Amino acid sequence: MEDTLQTIQSIPLEHYIWFSTALFIVGVIGVLTRRNAIIILMSVELMLNAVNLLLAAFSVHHGDPSGQVFVFFIMAVAAAEVAVGLAIIVMIYRNTGSVDIDIMNKLKW
Amino acid sequence: MTSLIIVSVLAVAVLYLGLFKYKTALLPVSVTGLLAAAAMAAMDWDLEKMYFSEMMLFDNYAVAFSILLILTTLLIFGLSRNYFEKISNNVAEYYALMLFALAGGVVMVSFHNLAMLFIGIEILSISLYVLAGIRRKDPASNEASLKYFLMGAFATGFLLFGTALIYGATGSFNLAAIASSGAFESALFRAGVLLMMVGLSFKVSVAPFHTWTPDVYEGSPGLIAMFMATVVKTAGFAAFLRLFLMAFAEASAFWAITVAILCILTLFAGNITAVFQDRFKRLLAWSSVSHAGYLLLAILAVGFSASSAVLVYTIAYSLASVAAFGIMILVSRARGNDHLDSFNGLARTNPFLAFTLTLAVCSLAGIPLTAGFFGKFYVFKVALAQGYTWLVVLAVINAMIGIYYYFKVIIAMYMKENANAVAIQLNPGFRLVLSIVVFLIFLFGIFPGLIANIL
Numbered sequence: 001m002e003d004t005l006q007t008i009q010s011i012p013l014e015h016y017i018w019f020s021t022a023l024f025i026v027g028v029i030g031v032l033t034r035r036n037a038i039i040i041l042m043s044v045e046l047m048l049n050a051v052n053l054l055l056a057a058f059s060v061h062h063g064d065p066s067g068q069v070f071v072f073f074i075m076a077v078a079a080a081e082v083a084v085g086l087a088i089i090v091m092i093y094r095n096t097g098s099v100d101i102d103i104m105n106k107l108k109w
Numbered sequence: 110m111t112s113l114i115i116v117s118v119l120a121v122a123v124l125y126l127g128l129f130k131y132k133t134a135l136l137p138v139s140v141t142g143l144l145a146a147a148a149m150a151a152m153d154w155d156l157e158k159m160y161f162s163e164m165m166l167f168d169n170y171a172v173a174f175s176i177l178l179i180l181t182t183l184l185i186f187g188l189s190r191n192y193f194e195k196i197s198n199n200v201a202e203y204y205a206l207m208l209f210a211l212a213g214g215v216v217m218v219s220f221h222n223l224a225m226l227f228i229g230i231e232i233l234s235i236s237l238y239v240l241a242g243i244r245r246k247d248p249a250s251n252e253a254s255l256k257y258f259l260m261g262a263f264a265t266g267f268l269l270f271g272t273a274l275i276y277g278a279t280g281s282f283n284l285a286a287i288a289s290s291g292a293f294e295s296a297l298f299r300a301g302v303l304l305m306m307v308g309l310s311f312k313v314s315v316a317p318f319h320t321w322t323p324d325v326y327e328g329s330p331g332l333i334a335m336f337m338a339t340v341v342k343t344a345g346f347a348a349f350l351r352l353f354l355m356a357f358a359e360a361s362a363f364w365a366i367t368v369a370i371l372c373i374l375t376l377f378a379g380n381i382t383a384v385f386q387d388r389f390k391r392l393l394a395w396s397s398v399s400h401a402g403y404l405l406l407a408i409l410a411v412g413f414s415a416s417s418a419v420l421v422y423t424i425a426y427s428l429a430s431v432a433a434f435g436i437m438i439l440v441s442r443a444r445g446n447d448h449l450d451s452f453n454g455l456a457r458t459n460p461f462l463a464f465t466l467t468l469a470v471c472s473l474a475g476i477p478l479t480a481g482f483f484g485k486f487y488v489f490k491v492a493l494a495q496g497y498t499w500l501v502v503l504a505v506i507n508a509m510i511g512i513y514y515y516f517k518v519i520i521a522m523y524m525k526e527n528a529n530a531v532a533i534q535l536n537p538g539f540r541l542v543l544s545i546v547v548f549l550i551f552l553f554g555i556f557p558g559l560i561a562n563i564l
Contacts, residue, residue, distance in 0.1 A: 047266035051273050058277040077231045084238050092251045104252045
C-alpha cells in the first residue's frame with residue numbers, strides 16, 4: 001500500500017490534470033458528434049470518470065480524503081442516472097424501433 | 110432540516126399509498142405533508158443551524174427559498190386533481206416524483222458543501238427526467254425526456270469537472286473554506302468557476318445553453334412544465350446565487366463579465382424568439398428563458414442585497430407562471446391545442462380566466478400594480494447599484510419586447526371573437542388556486558414591502 005501511494009505521488013500533479021482534461025474532452029467530443037443515444041451515454045460516463053480520476057489525484061495531493069468520498073457520491077449518482085437514462089432509451093426504442101437521436105426532431109422552435 | 114425529512118418521507122409514503130391503491134388519499138396526504146414541511150421550515154427561521162459536519166446550512170436564505178419551493182409545489186398540487194388520472198394509471202408516481210424533486214430543490218437551496226449542491230441537483234434532475242417522459246406512448250413526451258436527460262447529464266459533467274478543479278485549487282468542498290482559501294488567482298480555480306457556471310447555466314436554461322428548454326417544456330405534460338418553470342427554475346437560481354455569493358464572491362471581478370455576456374445573450378435569445386411563437390406553451394418556455402436573463406442581473410450584483418431581489422423576482426415569476434400554465438392547460442384541454450388562436454373570445458366565455466391570465470402575463474411583463482413589476486424593479490435596482498447601467502438599459506429594451514408578445518394573448522382574448530367557443534368548466538381546485546394567485550399578485554404588487562425585506 002505504501003509503495004503504491006509513493007508511486008502515485010511520484011507522478012507530478014500536472015500529468016493527472018492534463019490526462020483528465022484530455023479524457024474529459026474526448027467525452028465532450030463524443031457527446032457532440034455521435035448520434036447513437038447509447039454511445040452518447042457512454043461518452044457522458046467517460047466525462048464523469050475523468051472527473052473521478054481528477055478528484056482522486058487531487059485528494060492524494062492534498063492528503064485529504066473528502067475528494068475520494070466525493071468520487072463515491074459521483075459513482076452512486078451516475079449509476080442512478082444511467083438506470084433512468086437506459087429506461088428512457090428503452091422506452092424510445094419500443095416506440096420507434098431506433099436509438100438514433102436524429103429521429104427525435106418532432107419538436108422544433 | 111425537519112422540513113427536508115418530512116418531504117422525503119412524504120414522497121416514500123405517497124409511493125406506498127399508490128402501492129396499496131389508496132388513490133383518493135394521495136392528494137390530501139401530500140397537501141398535509143407539504144403544509145407541515147412549510148411550517149417546520151418556518152420554525153428554523155433565524156436559527157442558522159449547520160448539519161452533517163457543515164454539509165448543509167439552514168440560514169434565512171435557505172428557509173425563505175425552501176418555503177417558496179414548498180408553497181409553489183402546493184399550488185401545483187392544487188391544480189392536479191383529475192389531471193394525472195387522465196394521462197396515466199400510475200398517479201402515485203407523479204406525486205412521489207414531484208415530491209422527490211422538491212426534496213432535491215430544498216437541498217439545492219441549503220447546501221454548504223459542493224457535494225450537497227451536486228446531490229441536490231441530481232435528485233431534482235433525475236426525478237424530472239422521468240416526469241418529462243411519463244406519457245410513455247407519446248412521441249413528444251419521449252423526445253422531451255431524452256433531450257432533457259442527455260442535456261442534463263452532459264451539464265452534470267461540466268459541473269463536476271468544475272467542482273474537481275475548484276477542489277484542486279482550494280483543497281476543500283466547503284463553501285466557507287473555498288471563500289477563505291485565497292486561491293482566486295490560480296488558473297485551476299478560474300477554469301473551475303467557468304465550468305461550474307456552464308453546468309449551472311444548462312440547468313437554469315441560460316443562453317447559449319438553453320436550447321433544450323422549449324422542446325422539453327412543449328413535450329412534457331402541462332403541469333410538469335409548470336413545475337419546471339417554477340420550482341426547478343427557482344431552486345436552480347437560488348443554488349446559483351448561493352454558490353456565487355458564499356464561495357466565489359471575492360473573485361467577482363473575474364467572473365462578472367462572463368455573467369454579463371450570458372445575461373445579454375439570454376435576454377435577447379429568449380425575448381426575440383418568443384416574439385415569433387404562435388403556440389402559448391412555447392411562448393411561455395421562451396419567456397422563461399428570458400426571465401433567466403433578468404435573474405442573472407441580480408447574480409452580477411452579489412452582495413448588494415441580491416438575494417432579496419432574487420427572492421422577490423422568483424416569487425412574482427412563480428405566481429404568474431402557475432396562473433399562465435394553469436390556464437394554458439385548461440384552454441388546450443377544452444379547445445384541442447394551445448395555439449394563440451385558441452384563446453380567441455375567452456373574455457366572453459370565461460371572464461374570470463381571461464382576467465387571471467391578463468394579470469399573470471402583465472406580471473410576467475412587469476406592468477405596475479402587479480408583483481412582477483417589483484420583481485424587475487428590485488433586480489434592476491441592485492444591478493444599477495453595482496454600476497451596470499448599460500446592462501439595465503438593454504434589459505429594459507428587452508422588457509419592452511416582452512410586453513409586445515405577452516400582449517398578443519391579451520389581444521386574442523379580448524379583441525378577437527370566436528363564434529363557437531363554449532365556456533370552460535373549472536373544477537374547485539383550479540378556482541381556488543387561481544383566486545389565491547390573483548390575490549397574491551395584487552397583494553405583492555401593491556405592498557411589495559411584505560416580501561422585499563425578508564432577507
